[in-house]
Amino acid sequence: MESDITSARPLLKAASRRLYLQLLSGKGTAKVGPDRDELERAGLIAPDPDRPGHVRALDADAVARARQAELIRTAGDMLAEAQVMPHHLADLASAYRAATAGQTVGGVEVLTGLRAINERLEALVNGCTRELLTAQPTGPRPAELLAISYQRDLGVLKRGARMRTIYLPSVRSDAPTGRWALTMTEQGAEIRTGATFGRMIIVDRRAAVVPILDPWSLEASAPDQAAVITSELAVGLAVASFERDWLHAEPWDGASEAELRAVHVAILRCLARGLEQDEVAEELGMSKRTVQGKLADLRAATGCRTQSQLLYWWAKRELQR
Structure with missing residues (x-):
């Protein structure tokens, strides 16, 4: 100071x-x-x-x-x-986009460098007037990113836009993210957690910001590169992918009691599909020790001695619902 x-x-x-x-x-x-x-x-x-x-x-x-x-x-x-x-100039911005459509190659703008990515993303989100869709498969977010999200996302909601976000189930055990989720849902946002989905941010169904993936491994080719897609067809495909993942995700309002149940269910579903514990940890974005701890809590609560007994108990419970 x-x-x-x-x-x-x-x-x-x-x-x-x-x-x-x-x-x-x-x-x-x-x-x-x-x-x-x-x-x-x-x-x-x-x-x-x-x-x-x-x-x-x-x-x-x-x-x-x-x-x-x-x-x-x-x-x-x-x-x-x-x-x-951004709201005052939204009509002019829309006219500019229409007049300059097609100037990027194939409706794709490649950004290199975290600063360039963040500046472009901030401009897009600040101009959001109808709907913001975000999918963040990275687990709990750092405090500095959550601080940015408070101001940015509340601005979107105050402008009357709808906001939907998907996170990994591991965020349900993170207190700072829980407080963020509680604040956002109180202001009208909708938040869910799901096991498998791609990273993306879609603004007003007119632009999608996504990582640039290797076509064979589907891993990010470079951590400091992203693509802004404005092609109507490509954005439509991104929206369809988000809606599919949204449909299979579970609602979350940041409440701690609900978060443990959702994490347990996500782990059990992965085990029921035949995944090993280390594979479950990788898919849900948490450590193997966390998975083992959650399973131990469940066995203690249900009286099951083995993982097989626990899966049998859960299957019967699901059938009875």
């Missing part, structure tokens, strides 16, 4: 500061000149009613607090204006 203050642009020149201190001690006079003008503009001196033709120093702390309050009000007005700016 100290480095931020000392690196800020000084309010007064050194000569003006010395003149203020001299006036304050009664050892100086404020002759007409640039230093006196600067002190007057800053509100630090005023005519002395007891000595015509002279000036006196005013309370610097009061001046600083008044200026601080003014800057805070200005900053608030600017933030409010920034929040609604």
